[in-house]
């Protein structure tokens with residue numbers, strides 16, 4: 001007898017974090033929408049080159065393309081992503097159907113010897129491959145020696161434990177999701193080390209023509225997170241950005257007002273100041289969120305952002 005409930009398949013990367021996220025969405029779809037759900041694990045180009053300099057091979061969408069192909073070919077129905085790895089503009093035929101309530105968006109300091117950034121001795125070696133973290137760390141502690149650390153979360157922690165670094169900086173959300181919160185020695189306040197657009201949020205992508213599924217997923221969206229990430233992503237879009245740029249954009253609700261903090265640095269030129277701006281406003285819909293993000297980007301342009309960006 002044919003199965004009456006169609007099984008939904010989730011395309012996911014196979015890192016421990018990606019699988020956690022896909023399983024989390026699978027459980028939600030079962031509980032809240034009553035679906036039968038399975039996972040389709042995949043390797044993306046981003047996973048294959050994790051050991052190399054992602055930002056130098058053009059990071060845009062490296063972790064999502066294969067998943068989109070699976071949707072296109074009907075091998076899966078939805079793809080779950082860390083929103084910060086999702087390009088600002090999805091290819092034609094795909095939509096972000098849902099954004100779940102954000103986990104802690106902040107960055108965390110992980111170290112076996114030092115509890116805070118301030119405690120790190122002069123010239124300490126800090127691992128991060130994010131240009132956004134590099135420029136903000138340098139603004140706070142120009143003496144630190146910042147070096148790349150690649151690989152998935154477990155690999156990075158192993159490199160720290162082997163003594164290759166005095167500390168590393170990672171997203172708190174990923175550590176918490178994997179039950180590694182005890183590794184966090186301190187978190188950076190979001191106004192001090194501004195997170196990347198979409199950090200800590202999960203996005204669900206579907207084919208634009210999957211109208212029924214889109215409607216169902218939309219009911220799972222956490223509206224305050226949805227509006228905040230629209231503002232953040234508008235900042236990146238306005239500056240031609242991806243998560244591989246030295247650009248930070250974080251939106252936070254202060255009562256009924258959305259506050260957007262942004263920063264842009266130049267990782268090559270240490271003599272250039274970190275540019276920062278904050279804008280805030282009432283935001284009732286996506287258009288208003290996008291407009292607020294675009295204004296924040298303009299504040300950076302007013303301070304000379306163009307000189308910091310690679311020539312288009």
Ligand SMILES: NCc1[nH]cc(CCC(=O)O)c1CC(=O)O
Pocket residue numbers: 082083084085169170171172173174198199200201
């Ligand atoms: N760029 C990699 C990446 N993509 C998503 C997360 C985990 C946290 C999140 O969902 O923002 C991480 C790890 C990190 O930046 O430390």
